[in-house]
Amino acid sequence: MISVLIVNYFSHALTVRAVSSVLAEDAAAQVIVVDNSHDSSEADNLRGALTVRAKLVIATQNLGFGRACNLALEQATGDWILLLNPDAYLLPGCLQQLQHTLRQDARIGAVSPVAQWDEAGYFLLPPGQMQTPAWECLLAIGHSFPPLGAWLSKRFKSFSMKCLYARRPVRQSMLSGGHMLLRRSAIDVVGGLFDPAFFMYYEDVDLCRRLELAGFKLMLDPAARVVHQWRNDPVKLEHAARARALYMDKHFSAVSLAARLQRKFEHRTPPKTARFLDFGICTESPAFHLPQHExxxxxxxxSPDPLFIPAALHRGPVAPDHIPRPVWDLLGPARYWARVTHPGGQGSLFTWLIPEPESP
Structure with missing residues (x-):
C-alpha cells in the first residue's frame, strides 16, 4: 500500500486538488494531510473540502515542511511513501509508473516523475543537482569568469536534456521532495525521513545524500509526469540560505578549500557573461520576435540565473514568442534570463526585471 504525505500551509484549495489527483490514481491509497497553517479558518476549509478518505492532522504550530512530513509518517502504514507538495498534482498513470520503477530493483530507494511547470507541459522543471562545496565553488567562479561559466552552462543544459527527455529511468544524485516515491524500508535504513533540524528547504537534499551514502539508487522516470506549479518567490531566499548553511555544516568541512574559494568569489559582482537583450522592467511577458518561418x-x-543553472526547459518545432501566461503568473519579483537556441545552433539571449507589486 502507498501512504501519501501532504503538508498544507494556507493553500487548502491546492491541497484538495493534490489529494484528488492521488485518489484518482489509487482509491486505496492512504492520504495524510498535515495542516501547518495554525489557523482555525484554514483548518475549517480543509475539513469541509477534503474527502473522508484523507486523514487530516492539525499541527499545533508551524512545524516546517520536514517536521510536518515526519509527523505524517508516524501515522503512515504503507510500504511505499509518496511525498507530494500541495502545489503539485499527479497526471494520469504517474503513480502506477513510479511503482513499476521501484519494483524493478530493490536497490532503488526513491523515484521521482518529470515535473511539468504548467498543465500544458510547455515548460519542464529541471532535474535536481546535489549540492556540494565543490559544485557551489565552480558556480561562484563561473559567474566571474565567462569561459568557465559558459562551459558549466552547456554541461548543465546537456544534463537536463538527457534526464528530462530520456526514454527510460535515469539515475540521479538528487530528487525533489515535492514529488518523490520512497521505499519505507529505505527510510528506516537511513535513520528516518527528514532531519528535523531543517525547517524548510534542503531537507530533501540531506535525505538524498543519506540514501546515496547507504547504497540506494535515486531515479528520475520520464514516463511519469506531475504538474508542479512552483512559484519563484524571493521571500523564501532567507529560509533557503539558513537551510543551506545547516546542510553544509552537517555534511562538509567549513574550512575546505572549495568553501574558502567559494566565499572569495560568491560576493563579487559578476560581469556580463554574454550580450543579453534587456527588456527592462516588465509586468507582462516580453515578445522575443524570433523568425517564425524556421x-x-x-x-x-x-532561469533566475544568467548561467541558466538551473533552468526550466521548453522544446518545440517553432520559435517561442513569449512566456505563456500560466508560467508568467508564477514568476515573482526578480530578474530573469531567457535563452532561445535556434535550429542552426545560434542562441538569442534576453533578460528582464519583474518589479515588486504596487501597494494597494
Whole structure:
C-alpha cells in the first residue's frame, strides 16, 4: 500500500486538488494531510473540502515542511511513501509508473516523475543537482569568469536534456521532495525521513545524500509526469540560505578549500557573461520576435540565473514568442534570463526585471 504525505500551509484549495489527483490514481491509497497553517479558518476549509478518505492532522504550530512530513509518517502504514507538495498534482498513470520503477530493483530507494511547470507541459522543471562545496565553488567562479561559466552552462543544459527527455529511468544524485516515491524500508535504513533540524528547504537534499551514502539508487522516470506549479518567490531566499548553511555544516568541512574559494568569489559582482537583450522592467511577458518561418528543434530556457543553472526547459518545432501566461503568473519579483537556441545552433539571449507589486 502507498501512504501519501501532504503538508498544507494556507493553500487548502491546492491541497484538495493534490489529494484528488492521488485518489484518482489509487482509491486505496492512504492520504495524510498535515495542516501547518495554525489557523482555525484554514483548518475549517480543509475539513469541509477534503474527502473522508484523507486523514487530516492539525499541527499545533508551524512545524516546517520536514517536521510536518515526519509527523505524517508516524501515522503512515504503507510500504511505499509518496511525498507530494500541495502545489503539485499527479497526471494520469504517474503513480502506477513510479511503482513499476521501484519494483524493478530493490536497490532503488526513491523515484521521482518529470515535473511539468504548467498543465500544458510547455515548460519542464529541471532535474535536481546535489549540492556540494565543490559544485557551489565552480558556480561562484563561473559567474566571474565567462569561459568557465559558459562551459558549466552547456554541461548543465546537456544534463537536463538527457534526464528530462530520456526514454527510460535515469539515475540521479538528487530528487525533489515535492514529488518523490520512497521505499519505507529505505527510510528506516537511513535513520528516518527528514532531519528535523531543517525547517524548510534542503531537507530533501540531506535525505538524498543519506540514501546515496547507504547504497540506494535515486531515479528520475520520464514516463511519469506531475504538474508542479512552483512559484519563484524571493521571500523564501532567507529560509533557503539558513537551510543551506545547516546542510553544509552537517555534511562538509567549513574550512575546505572549495568553501574558502567559494566565499572569495560568491560576493563579487559578476560581469556580463554574454550580450543579453534587456527588456527592462516588465509586468507582462516580453515578445522575443524570433523568425517564425524556421521550423526545427527550438529550445527555450528560463532561469533566475544568467548561467541558466538551473533552468526550466521548453522544446518545440517553432520559435517561442513569449512566456505563456500560466508560467508568467508564477514568476515573482526578480530578474530573469531567457535563452532561445535556434535550429542552426545560434542562441538569442534576453533578460528582464519583474518589479515588486504596487501597494494597494
Amino acid at each position: 521550423v526545427g528543434n527550438w529550445m527555450l530556457e528560463l
